[in-house]
Amino acid sequence: MESEMIRKAREVAGHSHAPYSGFPVGCAIADQDGKIYTGCNVENASFGLSVCAERNAIFHAVSVMDKKLQIRTVIIYTPTPSPTPPCGACRQVISEFAENPVIISVCDGRDIITGSLNDMFTHPFNLKP
Ligand code: THU
Numbered sequence: 689m690e691s692e693m694i695r696k697a698r699e700v701a702g703h704s705h706a707p708y709s710g711f712p713v714g715c716a717i718a719d720q721d722g723k724i725y726t727g728c729n730v731e732n733a734s735f736g737l738s739v740c741a742e743r744n745a746i747f748h749a750v751s752v753m754d755k756k757l758q759i760r761t762v763i764i765y766t767p768t769p770s771p772t773p774p775c776g777a778c779r780q781v782i783s784e785f786a787e788n789p790v791i792i793s794v795c796d797g798r799d800i801i802t803g804s805l806n807d808m809f810t811h812p813f814n815l816k817p
Pocket residue numbers: 706709711712713728729730731738739740741742773774775778
């Protein structure tokens with residue numbers, strides 16, 4: 689499962705639109721049924737409109753699922769010598785659709801970052817009316 693997700697994250701990084709940063713990112717997430725969804729980062733000339741790979745993978749999953757997404761695993765791939773953990777904004781978005789998923793960052797080097805969302809993101813924002 690994880691090796692298939694890594695392969696898909698690497699493949700989707702090839703679709704990245706990152707002409708401004710030159711930093712392609714691919715992401716694969718697995719849902720509660722083991723189904724895999726992917727996304728890449730998509731940048732814009734108006735830089736603030738750029739969207740990360742993780743959020744694109746999640747929004748893609750939400751758009752096609754007929755039940756609420758529960759993320760079990762997140763794989764992030766960058767074609768870099770060291771792995772890239774998810775940014776804070778993506779950690780918040782992951783927290784909306786998961787209890788405590790495993791997050792694994794892989795790259796072209798040997799290092800891997802593995803952790804749970806709770807390790808990486810201790811106090812998510814929640815609306816408490
Ligand atoms: N990026 C991601 O896709 N995911 C992250 O978690 C961090 C950053 C993208 C955004 C931008 O297109 C490029 O990497 C450089 O910041």
